[in-house]
């Protein structure tokens with residue numbers, strides 16, 4: 260059975276799990292425990308020495324989380340994964356496992372707002388400088404690399420601009436410089452795109468979005484391809500004895516699991532943003548239906564994009580699945596199954612019409628999230644980006660007329676009906 264290359268739908272249901280050996284439970288049990296009983300003193304010592312890998316304490320590992328980690332690593336075609344308490348925690352742990360005071364990061368400027376602030380404010384305070392570049396031209400990443408740069412960072416599909424990255428081109432630039440490419444694959448999910456297949460070294464997710472899929476839980480993951488040559492001289496903390504874990508050399512000792520082991524035993528262990536096993540269970544539930552949900556998100560979103568594009572009260576639509584999108588060719592290459600569920604559009608009448616539109620929707624939910632089974636709408640200029648000046652809003656790609664919609668799984672006729680009646684109330 261192990262030689263067979265299973266399809267993604269099968270892996271979403273089965274990867275990383277065997278029915279529970281002691282109870283026969285078919286569903287993944289929620290191991291709601293903080294710690295695990297040692298067999299004896301020798302067993303305890305060998306666990307702490309990392310000679311035996313096993314459960315010690317749920318800040319570090321948990322059997323429910325382990326199934327999620329294995330499943331997502333398999334789906335992303337990676338070597339190992341680590342579950343974390345949020346998407347923000349996943350990217351923080353992914354990067355702080357690599358970057359130290361004095362190191363630099365080169366990141367796309369078109370990131371999720373929270374990610375931008377994490378790098379621009381929090382990491383800078385820690386002595387890690389980020390240079391932000393327009394990701395549309397991959398050469399911009401190369402031009403921003405200095406001898407201190409230790410990683411490149413970008414999103415498969417940018418939030419909220421819906422720009423698609425040329426992953427392979429940016430990965431080649433990273434590898435020319437001897438550094439890894441880290442990709443936030445939240446909007447695409449491993450069902451629509453597997454960045455590791457296009458050269459990415461590390462993938463991070465906010466599981467809060469499509470992986471969970473039902474807007475119930477905050478969580479995140481990091482996945483390592485296991486292919487980056489950490490002993491190339493640029494990453495002494497991977498090859499030298501670790502002060503954070505009694506002298507272990509992560510690359511030498513754990514080989515292609517070295518990065519995930521360092522992320523777990525050093526970064527997660529000392530910073531502590533663990534995922535609760537209950538949330539891991541909910542993400543596993545979400546993953547079971549990811550392929551069928553994403554297919555419907557894709558088709559509903561494409562219908563909505565085409566409908567809005569032809570609508571008299573809509574000025575523009577940004578969705579990489581539309582033939583006239585500047586990202587259509589990249590989307591065809593990197594997102595062949597569909598461009599996902601999220602788009603932005605411009606409403607005729609600008610900011611005031613945007614506010615009226617949001618106040619007029621009936622079952623579409625006005626909230627700050629994406630990737631739910633339910634359709635979600637938000638007017639960024641009056642909510643997520645309202646603290647910014649008009650000028651800074653434009654820099655962030657947020658115009659006053661912009662509405663973001665995360666198209667859900669309701670009947671498409673009903674979604675279009677609610678959009679139409681809200682557009683009429685706002686602009687009619």
Ligand SMILES: *Cc1c(COP(=O)(O)O)cnc(C)c1O
Nearest residue numbers: 345346347371418445465467478
């Ligand atoms: C939501 C989001 C995050 C942050 O994830 P949380 O789970 O909210 O911490 C990071 N990146 C992208 C692209 C996101 O949409």
